[in-house]
Amino acid sequence: MLEPNLVYVVLILTTILISCAIWSRLRKPLEYRRISSHVPSLTKNLWNEMLFSCTIAMKHPKDLLPFFKEIFQNNGPVVHANITGRSYVLLNDPDDIKILLSSTSYINKGPEYEMLKPWLNDGLLLSKGLKWQNRRKLLTNTFHFKTLDMYNPAVNKHAKVFAKNLLDACVDNKEISISEYVTLCSLDIICETIMGTEMNAQKGKSVQYVHSIKSACRSVIDRIFKFWLWNDLIYRISNSGRTFFTSIKVLHEFTDNVIKRKQSLLKNSGNQKVQPEIKLEKNRPKSFLDLLLDVLNENPDQMTIRDIREEVDTFLFEGHDTSSIAMTMTILLLGLHQDIQDHAREELYSIFGDSDRDATMEDLNAMRYLDAVIKETLRLYPSVPSFTRELNTTLQLKKYTIPPMTTMAIFPYILHRNENIYPKPEEFIPERFLDEENKSKFLFGYIPFSAGARNCIGQKYAMNQMKTVISTVLRNAKIVSSGCKEDIKISMQLLIRIESLPKFDDFFYLMLNIVNLFGRTVDVTEMIDLNVYGVVLISLVGLISYAIWSRLRMPLEYRQISSHVPSATKTFWSEMQMLWKMAMLKPKGTYANEKVFKLMIF
Numbered sequence: 001m002l003e004p005n006l007v008y009v010v011l012i013l014t015t016i017l018i019s020c021a022i023w024s025r026l027r028k029p030l031e032y033r034r035i036s037s038h039v040p041s042l043t044k045n046l047w048n049e050m051l052f053s054c055t056i057a058m059k060h061p062k063d064l065l066p067f068f069k070e071i072f073q074n075n076g077p078v079v080h081a082n083i084t085g086r087s088y089v090l091l092n093d094p095d096d097i098k099i100l101l102s103s104t105s106y107i108n109k110g111p112e113y114e115m116l117k118p119w120l121n122d123g124l125l126l127s128k129g130l131k132w133q134n135r136r137k138l139l140t141n142t143f144h145f146k147t148l149d150m151y152n153p154a155v156n157k158h159a160k161v162f163a164k165n166l167l168d169a170c171v172d173n174k175e176i177s178i179s180e181y182v183t184l185c186s187l188d189i190i191c192e193t194i195m196g197t198e199m200n201a202q203k204g205k206s207v208q209y210v211h212s213i214k215s216a217c218r219s220v221i222d223r224i225f226k227f228w229l230w231n232d233l234i235y236r237i238s239n240s241g242r243t244f245f246t247s248i249k250v251l252h253e254f255t256d257n258v259i260k261r262k263q264s265l266l267k268n269s270g271n272q273k274v275q276p277e278i279k280l281e282k283n284r285p286k287s288f289l290d291l292l293l294d295v296l297n298e299n300p301d302q303m304t305i306r307d308i309r310e311e312v313d314t315f316l317f318e319g320h321d322t323s324s325i326a327m328t329m330t331i332l333l334l335g336l337h338q339d340i341q342d343h344a345r346e347e348l349y350s351i352f353g354d355s356d357r358d359a360t361m362e363d364l365n366a367m368r369y370l371d372a373v374i375k376e377t378l379r380l381y382p383s384v385p386s387f388t389r390e391l392n393t394t395l396q397l398k399k400y401t402i403p404p405m406t407t408m409a410i411f412p413y414i415l416h417r418n419e420n421i422y423p424k425p426e427e428f429i430p431e432r433f434l435d436e437e438n439k440s441k442f443l444f445g446y447i448p449f450s451a452g453a454r455n456c457i458g459q460k461y462a463m464n465q466m467k468t469v470i471s472t473v474l475r476n477a478k479i480v481s482s483g484c485k486e487d488i489k490i491s492m493q494l495l496i497r498i499e500s501l502p503k504f505d506d507f508f509y510l511m512l513n514i515v516n517l518f519g520r521t522v523d524v525t526e527m528i529d530l531n532v533y534g535v536v537l538i539s540l541v542g543l544i545s546y547a548i549w550s551r552l553r554m555p556l557e558y559r560q561i562s563s564h565v566p567s568a569t570k571t572f573w574s575e576m577q578m579l580w581k582m583a584m585l586k587p588k589g590t591y592a593n594e595k596v597f598k599l600m601i602f
């Protein structure tokens with residue numbers, strides 16, 4: 001049964017691939033089609049294009065960033081590649097990146113962002129033109145420093161719950177997985193600050209939302225790189241697409257709930273427009289959701305409930321997942337570098353002494369070393385590993401002219417490892433960010449929050465939140481992470497994720513992809529959903545065949561060695577047991593994933 005299916009898959013995929021490539025080439029203007037004649041290109045002809053499209057589609061997310069890094073190493077900082085007819089230019093030169101990002105002519109996102117539309121609709125991250133301009137202007141006010149000050153008590157409150165939960169979980173020196181704790185804390189913070197409503201995620205109320213975000217992100221990245229999933233119909237019937245639509249149902253329900261709670265809070269306070277605590281101070285700025293609901297009430301032509309939902313969806317996602325990854329990575333790195341951790345703690349002691357008071361805005365500004373630690377973490381592990389822009393008009397780079405309709409792709413993860421900007425780029429050295437001389441060097445060579453008109457609107461908010469949470473942990477606990485930095489493997493998804501899987505064989509991954517296309521429930525990025533029985537069966541068959549085969553091909557005297565030399569594998573069964581145990585051995589410190597944290601009370 002399997003073989004004819006496989007033939008059909010290959011046939012269908014090849015047909016889709018060729019038709020997409022030919023069709024999209026023909027409909028583009030000539031200059032667009034000729035881009036590869038003057039920009040170093042990986043896909044100078046149709047065959048190369050098909051090969052590249054397939055290679056990229058079959059890459060495991062953990063191999064994507066090293067793959068792109070190698071492309072830059074081999075071809076220079078500006079590289080062209082067609083993926084089934086879509087033209088991409090990959091940029092890794094800070095000067096060229098500056099030209100692109102600092103111009104207000106190139107603010108539209110690439111076509112991949114369309115894949116997020118069913119989830120985030122036309123929220124700030126995805127919107128274009130006038131709609132984006134108006135929204136950005138309106139919402140920028142809600143990240144004013146006075147507003148951030150107003151959020152401080154809530155951030156401190158949730159940071160303390162987070163630290164307590166970690167310490168409770170680490171009783172008896174137990175190792176714990178930290179990422180879920182961080183994510184729930186981040187979610188509580190975003191809900192109570194900018195949404196103005198408590199969701200009690202840290203009390204276990206929103207675990208489903210967090211899992212759905214992860215599934216949705218995985219499905220989207222799957223779609224971005226696998227050209228056969230670009231088609232809406234195929235995506236909808238594929239396993240990846242079904243996971244995506246199931247997940248966004250949960251995500252939308254959560255957002256609706258946040259909005260309803262806020263509306264009922266406002267109703268109960270007897271004032272539809274202003275929050276009770278804001279009423280006390282007349283000039284106090286409004287928080288995000290208050291402001292949107294105000295506009296809805298006062299100018300229903302300008303804002304509908306649908307508009308509010310798309311912004312709440314966008315800010316809930318962008319506002320908690322990005323910073324929770326950054327906090328997880330910072331805590332992991334501090335646990336691996338005890339000297340840096342001690343230095344950060346000394347700084348906190350000089351600010352707070354033995355007091356357990358809340359961190360104020362002045363305290364946060366005084367945390368210069370912790371600030372550098374977080375910045376260095378974001379250099380090595382920028383939460384958003386890559387982003388794109390689509391050109392409306394011609395772009396003149398330092399050396400090349402890029403025609404309209406090209407998608408420009410930037411990879412902060414790779415840019416931040418440029419040896420010319422960052423000596424010893426793989427090393428964790430927060431001091432780089434304390435040296436004033438480096439500031440000009442880092443401009444456009446350091447873009448974890450992007451740059452220019454479409455940079456991250458929540459940058460300052462995120463830094464404050466991260467400093468508050470991490471300083472609270474450091475003031476209460478000593479962090480120890482097992483493993484070493486080299487063991488951290490990053491998976492390129494919409495946002496980065498720590499790879500916590502045993503290594504997948506490439507062939508195994510390819511087979512999973514094919515099975516996935518036919519809708520079996522096999523999740524390729526999380527072992528949890530993997531068909532465990534299938535894996536055990538395949539491993540056993542492989543083991544037995546190997547043992548029989550290797551015995552039979554050896555001379556008899558070799559096979560009888562265990563009869564006179566003390567042996568650990570006297571029987572066939574004990575040999576298999578030994579093989580299995582060796583295969584399952586976890587070398588000390590090999591998996592520095594988020595499951596190997598130890599927090600110690602000091």
Ligand code: HEM
Pocket residue numbers: 109124125126136194314315318319320322323326378382383384387388447448449450453454455456457458459461462
């Ligand atoms: C460590 C934390 C964060 C990082 C590394 C980060 C990074 C980024 C990056 C790289 C972009 C540009 C994406 C692109 O061009 O496609 C972006 C945009 C955005 N971020 Fe953040 N972000 C963080 C935290 C936040 C927070 C806390 C919020 C909200 C409270 C937020 C809201 C947004 C929004 C709405 C956009 C779209 C802005 C626009 O297009 O005008 N981010 N962020």
